Amino acid sequence: MKTVRVGAGLGFYGDSWRPVRASIERGRVQYIASDHLSELTLAILQKDRQKDPSAGYARDGVPMLAELWPLAAKHGVKFVLNAGGLNPQGAREAIARSFADKGWKARIATVTGDSVLERIDELRGAGEALAHMDSGAEIASVRDRMLFANAYLGAQPIAEALAQGADIVLTGRVADAALTLGPLAHEFGWRWDDWDRIAAGLTLGHLLECSGQGSGGNFGSASEWAKVPDYANLGYPIAEVSEDGSALFTKPPATGGRVSFDTVRQQLLYEVHNPHAYFSPDVVLDMGTLKFEDLGGDRVRISGASGAARPKTLKIVAGYQDGWMGTGIIGFAWPEAYAKCEKSAQIIQALVKERGWKLDESNIEYLGYDSLLGSNADPTYRDQLNECFLRMTIRTQDKRIAEAYGRLFPWLALSGPPYVGSMKGVQPAKELLGIWPTLVRRELVENSIRIEVQNT
């Protein structure tokens, strides 16, 4: 019986590709599905592109392939990656240059058409309001501050690129799980309205899209996390898929991490909102009928996905400039570490007031006490802490205020409370981004999708 093995690549821009080697060498994978784009990575890539029109793609795709391609070619492994970002052709040219230097050959496809920043007015003209999905706010309020706007494409263009013989498929924004669903639909020839099979492919793509989180990394728990073996050599997950969409979920032999009922179901529910209607461009998945059978030995059998017809709309996520963040940090040792942080916060607030700065929002956190748990921090030992760091942050529309804010803090070293640490320079102002999720009729985007396949 035919099976197809897809292995996880990266889970975000900057993730490690070191574990992918084990999946290729001894995981018998045929495809690597690599996700380089989180919701807001495109904002970083847009800034790159403003400085250099040939940039705008996720830069880690090039060295990843430069390191892994000889091994991948030897084992016949293909790559599907969204490292194209805002400029898939630019990514292809960079990879082609890198391969040409070494005399390597590959057939590289690009999928474009997801970027709609230049088409906002055209889409509005076609009757799309592009209002904020959650708040209903009108797009006019952020239109001139938008840095990027991209629709999430589905798996069909990926499957088509593979059908045209591509060894490497470079996309811009696609649904993360489409990077896996595309190869599966291509290999098995699944019909695009075979909703249960498409839903099964989506499920497996979702389980692979966060790299190590699908195989025991970030296992949210008290004490159980410490039982995950050999984090340093954690293997990325692999799905061995059958024609009916059922799969054996596992990881390469002789690697760290853990694939079990517990680790896999944590990833299943990760960032999905309503689990009975998990929307993707290709299908709407109901996770309520999935079956997981833990076979032991880092193997979980997954079956029973149910899908409903794909939505008539595609989701667009746009990002827009939304003011500046100013940050100040200062730390104190015992005695009264927390009280000295609190006193310092009051001093800073007095200085801000004296300057008459207009702030949209401000935030006070005590690192080592409540910065990660907020109001759920346990106050029992608050006044006996060995050390405590004050972190104050502001949001303002004025970049100069955000810059000046950080410069208020060093003065405290000589003129504030005693036993100070963490004077490691002034924190620079950071640009903040608002996120604009909206919907568009899918045909208005899909009529602009282009697939190009070229040999290096």
Add this chain to the structure above:
Amino acid sequence: MLVPLWKIAHARSGDKADRADIGLFAFDAETYAVLKREVTRERLAAHFAGFQSGSVELWPLDNILAVKIVLNGALQGGAARNLRMDNLGKNVAARLLRMEIDAPADLPRLRLR
């Protein structure tokens, strides 16, 4: 008796626009029945009071002994404009595991201790 969730369950959280998105998982079916009964929208709203500006959503999943929880308006508008250290809401699950619920003393995970 009152039992903190970390003794009987595990959890992971992340972000989706301005929502904190949490999965809560029982180690066994007996505990799942208790979670399903005790982890309610009202209890969650009280536990996270002041953290989220919007509603609490909740879906039990019998097939994987889990409860899916979404806190709307919990991330100051979204991760990339959120001023907090935990701008991505990765620690909201840890906060949840500190919640105490009424549970029988003989749940499997409690008997192990």
